């Protein structure tokens with residue numbers, strides 16, 4: 001069973017890394033593939049360049065062999081639709097490999113507005129990760145979808161290639177890329193919210209700093 005964590009990663013932080021590790025351990029995943037998007041469907045373009053986000057992710061993932069940096073969305077033009085990514089992963093891993101799309105509760109809140117959400121569920125399970133401040137089931141439509149697809153025991157995910165939804169509790173970490181960018185813009189160091197190796201890259205490139213604070 002393979003976990004997939006798509007994101008903007010602007011920058012990657014301990015909220016991503018701890019969530020991925022806990023899912024890996026609790027769902028017995030062989031690996032978690034971190035998939036940085038190229039063109040967001042639903043939000044402004046990231047502040048860091050593709051090369052900078054890749055360098056930060058590579059630094060963050062280096063210590064954990066079961067974390068894989070998957071750059072397939074970066075090689076594709078047009079909006080980075082998750083459906084296209086899953087089709088490409090199916091071509092690589094085959095029709096029967098269970099794929100678990102790991103998404104935070106904030107992302108699940110918008111899931112029904114994604115490009116062809118039900119087609120996504122034909123290709124992968126959804127693992128909705130609790131996130132502080134976000135109700136994992138934020139609307140009646142999401143509740144209905146969850147009730148139709150609910151999986152209550154992680155081992156059930158391994159018996160199907162996709163189609164189920166699991167709510168996953170995690171150690172709650174109220175960390176976001178937005179907050180890290182805001183701290184840096186105010187001149188604060190966001191140490192202990194993200195790996196030091198990522199902070200080193202941010203400081204080297206003077207990322208997220210207000211222009212008048214750049215050296």
Ligand SMILES: Nc1ncnc2c1ncn2[C@@H]1O[C@H](COP(=O)(O)OP(=O)(O)OP(=O)(O)O)[C@@H](O)[C@H]1O
Pocket residue numbers: 005006007008009010014015016019102103104105106107129130131132173174175176177178179
């Ligand atoms: N602290 C966290 N706990 C649980 N899930 C998280 C956490 N941070 C991010 N995620 C999830 O990881 C995925 C990628 O997140 P993303 O790269 O957008 O980070 P973010 O911190 O939400 O960024 P931003 O603040 O810029 O929106 C999303 O599914 C998101 O919900």
Ligand SMILES: O=C(O)c1ccc[n+]([C@@H]2O[C@H](COP(=O)([O-])O)[C@@H](O)[C@H]2O)c1
Pocket residue numbers: 005006007008009035037040041042043080081082083107113114115116
């Ligand atoms: O495919 C879509 O329509 C779609 C719409 C919104 C978000 N996504 C994906 O959801 C993942 C989390 O997005 P974000 O904004 O939290 O970084 C990321 O991989 C996005 O590409 C995908």
